Amino acid sequence: MYHHVVPPLPLARRQLASANQVVAAVGTRSTMESVNTLYANFLLLGAAHGLFLAVALVNVKSGNALAHRLLALLTLAFAADLGVDYLVRTRYVLLFPKLILVEAVTNFLYGPLTYLYVRVLTSAKEFRFSGKTWAHFLPFAVSILLVIPFFLQSDSQVIAQVYDDAGVDNLGLWVLGLLLVEIAPIPVIGVYIWLSVKLTYRHSRIIREQFSFIERISLKWLRNLLIALGTLYALYVFAIFFADSLGVGEPAASALSLMMVIVIYTMGYMGIRQPAIFGHGESRTTIDIEPSDNQASSPAQPAPKKYQKSALDADMSSALLHELQRHMANEKPYLDSTLTLTQLAAQLRISPNYLSQVINEQTGSNFFDYINQHRVAAAKERLRESTQSSILSIAMDAGFNSKSAFYTAFKQHTDMTPSQFRKSAVTTSMPRA
Numbered sequence: 001m002y003h004h005v006v007p008p009l010p011l012a013r014r015q016l017a018s019a020n021q022v023v024a025a026v027g028t029r030s031t032m033e034s035v036n037t038l039y040a041n042f043l044l045l046g047a048a049h050g051l052f053l054a055v056a057l058v059n060v061k062s063g064n065a066l067a068h069r070l071l072a073l074l075t076l077a078f079a080a081d082l083g084v085d086y087l088v089r090t091r092y093v094l095l096f097p098k099l100i101l102v103e104a105v106t107n108f109l110y111g112p113l114t115y116l117y118v119r120v121l122t123s124a125k126e127f128r129f130s131g132k133t134w135a136h137f138l139p140f141a142v143s144i145l146l147v148i149p150f151f152l153q154s155d156s157q158v159i160a161q162v163y164d165d166a167g168v169d170n171l172g173l174w175v176l177g178l179l180l181v182e183i184a185p186i187p188v189i190g191v192y193i194w195l196s197v198k199l200t201y202r203h204s205r206i207i208r209e210q211f212s213f214i215e216r217i218s219l220k221w222l223r224n225l226l227i228a229l230g231t232l233y234a235l236y237v238f239a240i241f242f243a244d245s246l247g248v249g250e251p252a253a254s255a256l257s258l259m260m261v262i263v264i265y266t267m268g269y270m271g272i273r274q275p276a277i278f279g280h281g282e283s284r285t286t287i288d289i290e291p292s293d294n295q296a297s298s299p300a301q302p303a304p305k306k307y308q309k310s311a312l313d314a315d316m317s318s319a320l321l322h323e324l325q326r327h328m329a330n331e332k333p334y335l336d337s338t339l340t341l342t343q344l345a346a347q348l349r350i351s352p353n354y355l356s357q358v359i360n361e362q363t364g365s366n367f368f369d370y371i372n373q374h375r376v377a378a379a380k381e382r383l384r385e386s387t388q389s390s391i392l393s394i395a396m397d398a399g400f401n402s403k404s405a406f407y408t409a410f411k412q413h414t415d416m417t418p419s420q421f422r423k424s425a426v427t428t429s430m431p432r433a
Contacts (some may be wrong), residue, residue: 050264105147115195394418
């Protein structure tokens with residue numbers, strides 16, 4: 001906004017050649033004609049695709065309905081931003097100058113919507129909105145109040161005040177409010193992205209404590225989405241604080257808009273390729289253990305401190321480990337590709353928390369790695385014995401439910417691929433001449 005004092009409104013308005021060009025264009029009919037460039041049409045298509053995706057998400061019947069709605073709102077925010085960018089590029093924004101203010105307050109939605117979407121998907125229990133949840137949207141509500149005085153003015157006054165820093169003296173302290181609307185989204189979005197990454201990382205640790213398979217519940221796509229949003233945020237900060245001084249203000253804003261289009265198209269593409277992205281609710285409901293303080297603690301935390309409130313002493317822990325090892329050797333429960341901590345604990349007739357503590361303390365592994373160690377050991381035995389069986393069939397027989405999961409676990413525990421191990425085993429077993 002006031003480009004002599006603070007950075008101008010982020011995203012769309014920076015794509016104008018300069019504020020002076022806009023003001024000079026006001027009142028001339030020719031400048032209202034559309035500049036239908038390939039770039040402008042790309043922005044329009046991105047906005048339209050975002051709107052279509054949002055409608056599609058709201059109408060999805062399966063999966064987590066609340067997650068669908070939150071993602072739909074996030075997509076709509078992107079679409080609104082791109083729509084304003086299109087109007088700026090085509091100069092039609094001069095017909096609707098107050099839309100720049102709409103874009104400004106929309107920036108307060110990105111952080112809360114992303115964070116709440118991640119919370120819904122990573123929550124062990126069904127997530128419900130409460131009074132505290134609605135508090136996340138308080139900055140958005142305040143920003144609307146701060147720009148109301150500008151909406152009450154005429155379009156010509158808004159053009160003069162917002163685009164040319166003219167005629168703002170009569171607004172008094174409202175100028176500070178508009179300044180706050182410009183600057184506040186920067187730390188707000190940053191904090192919410194950090195919280196979202198933290199939740200995703202915590203979810204990754206928890207599922208490894210409870211599941212022996214993570215392909216459908218690892219939320220790798222969500223991690224990639226957060227990486228994309230983090231990249232957007234970095235471009236956002238760069239465009240506001242550094243781009244002008246480096247002489248790349250308009251290219252930086254254009255790159256930001258292009259990245260937004262890519263994110264929207266990627267969400268649509270991943271929704272088609274991987275329905276689990278928009279139907280994670282089924283996977284989420286399989287988590288039947290509420291994450292305990294023990295499970296949520298840092299993996300680098302010393303084991304005695306981690307379990308200092310546990311009633312399981314050292315002697316009992318050793319006895320349970322012996323029983324676990326006997327059960328694994330005799331019953332081979334790891335051959336079940338869908339084995340969970342709860343199921344194994346029921347087979348041993350102990351509590352899941354005790355079993356988790358025994359595995360963590362006595363073996364130094366989480367449940368996921370402990371079970372996959374046994375699966376890899378079984379696969380190694382089969383690879384030595386059978387040179388005719390395919391690697392995929394050996395992986396399935398050992399308890400893995402995908403070739404990629406097998407290769408990842410095998411490489412982690414042996415530092416070689418299954419094919420390399422088989423060749424090494426065959427060479428070692430060959431009699432010397």
